[in-house]
Amino acid sequence: MRDFRLRVCYRKAGRLRFLSHLEVVHALERAVRRAKLPYSVTKGFSPHMKIAFGPALPVGTAGEREYVDVFLSGYTEPEEALHRLVKASPEDLAPVEARYVAEREPALAAAATIAYYEVRIEGEGLTEQEVRSALERVVARGELSVEHKGKTKVFDLPHSLPKEPCVRSSSGGIVVELVVRMGQQGSLRPDALLTAAFDPATRPGVVATTTRRDTLIESDEGVWSRPL
Amino acid sequence: MTRTSVWPQVEPLLTRVERPSRYLDREWGARHRDDASYRAVLVYPDTYEIGQANQALQILYAILNEIDDVGAERAYVPWIDMSAEMRAEGIPLFALESAAPIRDFDLVGFTLPYEMTYTNILEALDLAGIPLRAAERGDSDPLVIAGGPCAFNPEPVAAFFDAVVIGEADEAIVDFVRTHRAAIAAGLDRNATLVELAQVAGVYVPSLYDVCRDADGGFAGVSAEDPAPAVVVKRVVSDLGEQRPSSCPVVPFMDVVHDRLAMEVLRGCTRGCRFCQAGMIYRPVRERSADEVVREVMAGLACTGYDEVSLTSLSSTDHSQIEEILRRLKRRLSEGGVSVSLPSLRVDSFGVDMARLVAAGKKSGLTFAPEAGTQRLRDVINKNVTEEDLLTTVRRAFEAGWRRVKLYLMIGLPTETDDDVRGIGDLVQAVLGEARSATPADARGSVRVAVSVSTFVPKAHTPFQWEPQIPLDEVVRRQELLRSVVPRKGVDLSWHDAEVSFLEGAFARGGRELADVIEAAWRGGARFDAWTEQFDPRRWLGAFESCGVDPAAIASRMRTLGEPLPWGHISSGVSQAYLSRERERALTGTPTPDCSFDGCTGCDVCGDLGVTVLLGGDRRA
Numbered sequence: 121m122r123d124f125r126l127r128v129c130y131r132k133a134g135r136l137r138f139l140s141h142l143e144v145v146h147a148l149e150r151a152v153r154r155a156k157l158p159y160s161v162t163k164g165f166s167p168h169m170k171i172a173f174g175p176a177l178p179v180g181t182a183g184e185r186e187y188v189d190v191f192l193s194g195y196t197e198p199e200e201a202l203h204r205l206v207k208a209s210p211e212d213l214a215p216v217e218a219r220y221v222a223e224r225e226p227a228l229a230a231a232a233t234i235a236y237y238e239v240r241i242e243g244e245g246l247t248e249q250e251v252r253s254a255l256e257r258v259v260a261r262g263e264l265s266v267e268h269k270g271k272t273k274v275f276d277l278p279h280s281l282p283k284e285p286c287v288r289s290s291s292g293g294i295v296v297e298l299v300v301r302m303g304q305q306g307s308l309r310p311d312a313l314l315t316a317a318f319d320p321a322t323r324p325g326v327v328a329t330t331t332r333r334d335t336l337i338e339s340d341e342g343v344w345s346r347p348l
Numbered sequence: 349m350t351r352t353s354v355w356p357q358v359e360p361l362l363t364r365v366e367r368p369s370r371y372l373d374r375e376w377g378a379r380h381r382d383d384a385s386y387r388a389v390l391v392y393p394d395t396y397e398i399g400q401a402n403q404a405l406q407i408l409y410a411i412l413n414e415i416d417d418v419g420a421e422r423a424y425v426p427w428i429d430m431s432a433e434m435r436a437e438g439i440p441l442f443a444l445e446s447a448a449p450i451r452d453f454d455l456v457g458f459t460l461p462y463e464m465t466y467t468n469i470l471e472a473l474d475l476a477g478i479p480l481r482a483a484e485r486g487d488s489d490p491l492v493i494a495g496g497p498c499a500f501n502p503e504p505v506a507a508f509f510d511a512v513v514i515g516e517a518d519e520a521i522v523d524f525v526r527t528h529r530a531a532i533a534a535g536l537d538r539n540a541t542l543v544e545l546a547q548v549a550g551v552y553v554p555s556l557y558d559v560c561r562d563a564d565g566g567f568a569g570v571s572a573e574d575p576a577p578a579v580v581v582k583r584v585v586s587d588l589g590e591q592r593p594s595s596c597p598v599v600p601f602m603d604v605v606h607d608r609l610a611m612e613v614l615r616g617c618t619r620g621c622r623f624c625q626a627g628m629i630y631r632p633v634r635e636r637s638a639d640e641v642v643r644e645v646m647a648g649l650a651c652t653g654y655d656e657v658s659l660t661s662l663s664s665t666d667h668s669q670i671e672e673i674l675r676r677l678k679r680r681l682s683e684g685g686v687s688v689s690l691p692s693l694r695v696d697s698f699g700v701d702m703a704r705l706v707a708a709g710k711k712s713g714l715t716f717a718p719e720a721g722t723q724r725l726r727d728v729i730n731k732n733v734t735e736e737d738l739l740t741t742v743r744r745a746f747e748a749g750w751r752r753v754k755l756y757l758m759i760g761l762p763t764e765t766d767d768d769v770r771g772i773g774d775l776v777q778a779v780l781g782e783a784r785s786a787t788p789a790d791a792r793g794s795v796r797v798a799v800s801v802s803t804f805v806p807k808a809h810t811p812f813q814w815e816p817q818i819p820l821d822e823v824v825r826r827q828e829l830l831r832s833v834v835p836r837k838g839v840d841l842s843w844h845d846a847e848v849s850f851l852e853g854a855f856a857r858g859g860r861e862l863a864d865v866i867e868a869a870w871r872g873g874a875r876f877d878a879w880t881e882q883f884d885p886r887r888w889l890g891a892f893e894s895c896g897v898d899p900a901a902i903a904s905r906m907r908t909l910g911e912p913l914p915w916g917h918i919s920s921g922v923s924q925a926y927l928s929r930e931r932e933r934a935l936t937g938t939p940t941p942d943c944s945f946d947g948c949t950g951c952d953v954c955g956d957l958g959v960t961v962l963l964g965g966d967r968r969a
């Protein structure tokens with residue numbers, strides 16, 4: 121039998137940005153059950169909910185528009201499903217939009233490869249211009265190797281950064297807007313890029329918060345579009 | 349009292365510590381009652397992931413939050429990275445919900461789940477900025493109380509608590525809070541408040557009890573100051589269904605131990621295993637009806653969103669209606685991928701039948717507890733399971749498709765000889781043989797028998813409370829012997845750490861002299877002693893030595909039947925006469941039947957505490 125593929129956009133905000141991806145997965149699965157949506161289950165010895173998440177967010181990074189596909193065995197009005205999900209979710213991990221998408225659409229995890237980030241930087245007397253030139257210097261290297269959990273990954277910066285970073289001042293700090301192309305072999309983390317941009321000796325700025333504003337799907341033709 | 353959130357100071361630390369979800373709050377089911385005038389915080393003396401699912405605290409959290417104008421929150425011991433950051437920044441231990449320092453609450457209640465958490469009590473109090481000893485606290489400090497299984501011998505930690513609740517706290521905590529609020533309203537000072545609380549049934553106020561010494565300076569019992577009762581008798585709830593709070597349990601974000609809905613189906617177990625403290629202190633058996641269990645499981649799953657429910661108790665498969673409960677749940681949960689689990693099984697075919705009912709295809713492994721290797725020793729401990737029972741059960745399980753069993757066994761039980769230790773080897777061999785022969789030839793390679801061996805620790809309020817624990821070197825010798833007789837292939841043998849058991853033994857039956865030892869060990873860096881990689885026996889040996897206390901004299905000394913015991917002023921309701929009679933029967937290898945099947949065997953709980961065995965139907969022998 122065909123499933124109804126409900127695509128849900130949710131936020132990960134406030135203190136709940138400190139949840140790990142696995143914790144978010146469990147929390148949302150539980151919210152789906154609390155909402156009493158007619159979710160489908162996989163067949164086999166240990167049946168579990170059919171649900172597919174978009175690219176993971178690291179611990180500490182907030183997300184304004186994160187995506188998950190919930191497969192339902194029966195049709196529920198999207199507004200009704202959304203309403204029930206919101207009521208069954210904590211405020212800082214609440215769905216904001218829901219709509220059905222075609223089954224043939226590619227899986228979120230593989231297709232949603234373009235991430236818009238907003239990084240807030242704090243630093244005594246740090247100016248927009250300093251951040252801009254620090255970023256220009258690191259981007260000019262063309263390559264960046266990042267150590268994470270004992271492994272070294274090398275990122276091709278022109279590929280990983282399809283758009284030029286934008287730097288602006290806002291109340292209480294400097295904001296960097298980054299567009300990152302994520303890959304199957306790991307994705308460049310904005311904080312890693314900024315840490316590399318600043319001189320480790322003087323550390324003129326530190327990353328205060330990182331927020332993923334949205335993730336987009338990049339088609340084979342290179343066209344970007346919102347999953348919802 | 350003003351209570352200010354320390355969250356703004358806490359939040360920046362979270363980028364620097366492991367697993368920040370330990371400290372976040374905001375879980376589904378967390379209650380925020382910041383406007384309540386009386387505030388309590390329930391503390392589990394270990395990390396969030398160990399303590400979050402503790403059922404007693406979940407129940408008390410719900411009960412307290414249901415009282416008008418009372419708010420209850422939760423606190424856990426921050427992991428060492430977080431406590432270091434907090435100390436460096438001067439941030440005191442805070443409660444999760446309001447992020448207010450716990451020292452600003454009216455009541456700080458610890459549960460005492462097992463002895464190896466004792467240093468964490470001091471870690472929590474110190475981090476909170478609350479004086480470690482009750483005697484050092486003043487009117488501006490909260491009342492610090494404790495409860496839980498280890499409260500039945502509260503003496504080693506008595507100095508750290510203003511009061512200790514003995515037995516089931518479901519109703520006692522309500523009485524306690526009512527009396528405390530009345531004392532606050534009347535403007536009573538700390539001492540006068542404690543005198544009032546000492547008159548609440550089940551409440552032990554250590555400062556109102558003095559240790560008596562005989563002519564040689566030896567321990568001669570504990571005497572109560574007026575009006576505190578000479579003996580504090582445990583609290584016990586007569587009907588579990590009656591004051592059940594209806595609110596939804598807290599559903600953690602973090603992957604915690606026992607991360608599922610826990611539904612208590614009965615309390616107490618009267619199988620009468622003579623080594624088992626839980627079996628003695630939680631008497632009598634009280635079952636909840638099948639209707640009530642099924643209704644609450646459905647409601648609990650709906651409100652939490654869990655995909656698993658565990659039917660908990662000391663012996664859930666003994667519930668007279670367990671089959672009906674499982675069948676009804678299975679019918680109602682057939683869709684949706686929700687599973688039911690049973691924490692432990694009876695060693696008989698009925699146990700396997702019940703496991704089959706819930707397993708629905710996934711057969712991860714079954715756990716049985718024969719406890720001892722020979723029939724003689726099983727008769728001593730009143731474990732009414734024969735080798736034939738065990739082998740038939742194992743055969744049935746493997747015929748039904750299971751490929752793994754886990755066996756719980758003990759060494760060091762009273763009267764144990766080397767033959768009994770070798771008997772464990774024979775028993776494991778027989779189980780392995782039975783398991784293999786019941787398994788199709790092509791699947792035999794996957795047959796595993798896990799054998800978990802602990803060292804017997806004699807506990808207060810049991811028939812073995814007078815018995816010596818075997819000394820450390822003897823534990824090591826018997827472990828060696830056991831290793832040489834247990835088959836290797838197909839068997840995973842694991843031990844409970846001998847040094848940990850030795851310490852548990854000292855705390856299980858020691859007296860007030862241990863408070864100094866615990867404090868010295870904590871000052872020497874001991875905490876999270878239940879975590880293998882954190883536990884360092886040298887810290888403890890040093891602490892015992894510096895305080896002039898010999899742990900072996902506590903753990904490994906044979907006590908005479910008449911001698912005063914450090915927990916003599918605490919009563920579980922089971923009479924000393926019954927315990928010593930049971931000890932006699934143990935030494936002659938005479939079994940005692942289970943009163944929930946065969947009629948009263950005279951432990952004296954029922955009459956004296958005004959409760960009775962409560963069954964939903966006839967139990968299946």
Ligand code: SF4
Nearest residue numbers: 943948949951952954
């Ligand atoms: S008093 Fe009798 S019936 Fe009650 S728990 Fe004890 S042995 Fe069982």
